[in-house]
Amino acid sequence: MIALIQRVSEANVTVDGVSTGAIGKGLVVLLGVEKGDxxxxxxKLAHKVGGYRVFEDDAGKMNLNVSQASGELLVVSQFTLAANTTKGMRPSFSxxxxxxxxxxYEVFCQxxxxxxxxxxTGQFGADMKVCLVNDGPVTFWLQV
Structure with missing residues (x-):
């Protein structure tokens, strides 16, 4: 299971022009599920995402997790994270x-x-529009 996390000052996701989720300060979590997950x-990944220290403390060091920073999570399913891109010019989703x-995805969110x-959250399997303001930019790939 893969989580691409981005520290944001704000983010939202819409489906057909209707908002399904919006946050202020926090993390956008693009979540990919692989075979065998x-x-x-x-x-484990939910625990890791929530505990990952990517927010600055008073000294300007990344020492705070999303909860300590009074932030929120916006979780968006993204099957393309499971793509194999090692061969050719077209991704494989095997x-x-x-x-x-x-x-x-629901287990992770819960x-x-x-x-x-x-x-x-976004809407699983939908064509979503995700808007975010990446703060930093700070982006990490987490995998369990």
């Missing part, structure tokens, strides 16, 4: 897990909420 992977992806993170 499990509920345990989803829970590593993606469409059968389990939606369920594990794990974030149960840990106490304010969590907004």
């Amino acid at each position: 499990t509920e345990t992977h989803a829970a 590593g993606a897990s469409p059968q389990e992806a939606e369920r594990l 794990a974030c909420r149960q840990t106490g993170f304010k969590t907004q």
Whole structure:
């Protein structure tokens, strides 16, 4: 399971012009599910995302996690993160897990909420428009 996280000052996602989620300061989490991922992977990744220290403390060091920074999460499913791009000029999605992806996406979001993170979402499988202001820019690839 893959999470591409971006520290943002604000972000929102819309489907057909209707907002499905919006946050102020926080993290946009682009979530990719791969074959072999499990509920345990989803829970571990949610814990890692929530605890990852990417926000600045009073000394200007990245020492605060999203909760300590009074931030929120905006979780957006993104199957293209599971693409194999090592050969040719066209991505292969043989590593993606469409059968389990939606369920594990929901497990991940629920794990974030149960840990106490304010969590907004996109709409699984929809053609979404994601707008964000990347703060830094700060972007990390997390994988479990």
